[in-house]
Amino acid sequence: MAIEAIYQAVLNHDHLGIVDLVAREVEAGRDVTAILNHGLIAAMDEVGKRFGAGTIYIPDMLVAARAMRAGVEVLRPHLARNNVRSQGTVVMGTVKGDLHDIGKNLVIMMLEGAGFTIIDLGVDVPNEKFLTAAAENKAELVAMSALLTTTMPTMEKAVAFLKREKPGVKVMVGGAPVTEAFAKRIGADGYGGDAAAAVGLARGLIQA
Numbered sequence: 001m002a003i004e005a006i007y008q009a010v011l012n013h014d015h016l017g018i019v020d021l022v023a024r025e026v027e028a029g030r031d032v033t034a035i036l037n038h039g040l041i042a043a044m045d046e047v048g049k050r051f052g053a054g055t056i057y058i059p060d061m062l063v064a065a066r067a068m069r070a071g072v073e074v075l076r077p078h079l080a081r082n083n084v085r086s087q088g089t090v091v092m093g094t095v096k097g098d099l100h101d102i103g104k105n106l107v108i109m110m111l112e113g114a115g116f117t118i119i120d121l122g123v124d125v126p127n128e129k130f131l132t133a134a135a136e137n138k139a140e141l142v143a144m145s146a147l148l149t150t151t152m153p154t155m156e157k158a159v160a161f162l163k164r165e166k167p168g169v170k171v172m173v174g175g176a177p178v179t180e181a182f183a184k185r186i187g188a189d190g191y192g193g194d195a196a197a198a199v200g201l202a203r204g205l206i207q208a
């Protein structure tokens with residue numbers, strides 16, 4: 001019931017009310033993954049469907065995203081446990097031309113929680129920036145997110161560029177339109193279906 005209220009708060013763009021709703025659920029001992037998946041992420045899926053169907057518009061997506069982020073911020077300390085030794089350094093960003101960052105930020109939170117050091121390059125990241133950041137921070141892994149079918153070719157070029165300029169670096173990719181098959185085809189070392197999967201994948205790739 002309370003998770004339904006969180007879901008509705010995203011749909012109603014209630015970025016103030018959602019803070020209290022999520023905090024109350026956390027205090028009541030509700031599983032934070034359930035709040036995230038069934039409340040916040042499920043609501044953004046519905047927002048996407050409504051946008052796809054033409055019943056809402058970009059400003060509506062933006063304010064729903066603001067509410068989602070407010071809810072995620074309450075969960076942040078519960079997703080991230082910062083008491084572990086660094087598991088390795090990961091450079092992460094959303095590829096050039098793509099401004100979506102909610103999924104990327106969730107992946108970052110989960111990776112931080114699992115003890116990785118993250119260099120967050122933000123959104124609309126040019127290939128060269130991935131390369132420079134990986135070199136400067138001696139990163140073992142570069143992680144890329146793409147949310148648009150139109151930026152999937154950009155991701156392909158970014159992976160090819162990194163593999164050419166820094167052959168030893170591992171690259172993992174993810175984002176709603178990205179698939180395991182696509183990741184394989186473009187020469188990425190791994191594909192994460194969601195933020196939790198990204199953690200196991202990063203661990204495996206860094207230890208390999």
Ligand code: B1M
Nearest residue numbers: 048052099100101102103145148149174175176192194195
């Ligand atoms: Co945009 N948008 N959007 N949007 N937006 C989508 C992606 C879309 C599917 C909506 C739709 O039409 N149904 C559609 C893409 C269609 C397509 O490409 N086929 C779309 C479009 C068309 C657009 C614009 C082009 C609209 C326009 O201008 N006409 C425009 C593009 C702007 C640009 O990027 N250049 C645009 C803009 C925006 C906003 C700015 C308004 C806003 C983004 C705000 C922000 O991110 N700060 C926005 C939003 C909010 C969405 C939807 C509704 C939600 C995205 C989201 O945050 N999902 C989205 C519809 C949808 O996805 N259902 C949509 C929740 C998030 C937790 O999921 O990001 O998938 P996701 O991340 C998951 C996994 O994918 C995975 O883990 C995360 C957690 O489990 N994951 C990884 C992600 N990255 C990973 C990396 C990994 C591993 C796992 O390893 C490296």
